[in-house]
């Protein structure tokens with residue numbers, strides 16, 4: 001960032017450091033420092049409440065899942081059947097595979113105990129005595145730090161038998177995956193955790209009744225669970241004082257691309273892209289905003305017309321996209337929209353698990369058509385074929401990976417058809433020579 005850049009007071013006032021408040025404290029990942037900074041006080045408070053009161057508190061807070069879909073967390077916990085005689089499980093989704101997303105891994109690096117504390121409270125609420133954190137295999141640094149935090153928590157009596165004399169027992173395991181985007185999909189994650197190849201399961205039955213080892217299971221994102229201790233300490237009204245009525249609370253937005261100071265910015269839900277770019281030090285010199293994703297590549301892209309739309313679940317739905325993981329990727333007039341779309345579809349093609357035909361074949365063909373267009377060999381009909389392929393993917397795939405793969409294609413053609421025509425009609429120099437051979 002240029003040293004003299006100063007975000008406006010209005011943008012600065014949008015910052016709400018809650019989950020990120022300890023990130024700059026030296027050694028906050030060590031348990032002693034965490035305890036000095038109020039760590040594990042929410043757990044003590046939670047143990048004084050009945051588990052059902054905690055579920056109600058989370059319902060009242062309006063917390064919505066931070067993994068992409070925004071499902072109400074308290075409601076999800078409430079689906080777990082009680083007195084069913086089966087073991088219950090909490091599984092934390094730390095796969096963080098959505099392109100552009102970078103919030104869960106930094107959270108686990110900077111403040112792993114906030115997640116561990118959230119896991120204990122959530123497990124107590126849903127009556128689970130075993131919890132697992134499924135972390136992306138490549139994230140060795142975050143996994144190492146998390147495992148150290150779990151060890152420290154065991155040593156201090158926050159995990160194991162009769163935690164803090166409460167009579168509640170909990171074992172927590174950190175499990176590293178092998179690095180597959182599909183293993184972030186909750187049912188594929190459960191299969192992978194059980195030792196099978198990670199592929200989505202047919203639903204219903206849902207994980208709430210038939211999850212890990214066919215027992216009642218809550219699967220929640222890292223940021224969702226890490227929010228819980230703050231809700232226990234601050235209360236639902238405090239949580240609702242941030243964000244918007246239907247999308248309450250703070251949210252970690254990760255912003256990357258053509259800005260001067262990319263990174264994580266925690267704001268109340270409903271901040272705008274204009275304010276986020278300002279917080280991120282403005283656009284890089286010589287770059288003008290052209291297109292951006294609000295929540296990873298699976299969320300339809302937007303343009304400079306949408307700089308002032310509130311970035312909450314409702315605001316993004318209102319302009320035909322989704323909030324997703326709040327992975328804001330900023331592209332400029334110097335970036336090639338057709339190439340970016342090609343790269344994204346190459347990703348979906350590579351990560352498609354192959355279980356269902358629309359996604360397996362649709363992505364195979366889309367990546368080839370996009371390559372052909374970039375090679376200067378496309379025709380106008382190729383655009384129709386791309387849209388037709390998307391029509392056969394969206395709502396017809398077995399899981400949301402297939403749906404998400406259509407977003408870059410349909411939204412880029414909607415807003416930037418001319419850029420495709422420039423390749424097709426020879427106004428732009430081809431990027432590739434010849435046909436695509438091999439995978440992509």
Ligand SMILES: Cc1cc2nc3c(=O)[nH]c(=O)nc-3n(C[C@H](O)[C@H](O)[C@H](O)COP(=O)(O)O)c2cc1C
Pocket residue numbers: 064065066067068069070071093094095096097098181182183184185186187219220221222224225399400401
């Ligand atoms: C292909 C695919 C990848 C996903 N990857 C992640 C992920 O990395 N992390 C995550 O929390 N949710 C991911 N999800 C969403 C999960 O299926 C699930 O909705 C989420 O973990 C629920 O947690 P939440 O209610 O706290 O948001 C993914 C979904 C799909 C379809």
Ligand code: SF4
Pocket residue numbers: 182200351352353354355356357359360397398399400401402403
């Ligand atoms: S949509 Fe794709 S990732 Fe999902 S089950 Fe079908 S092939 Fe697998």
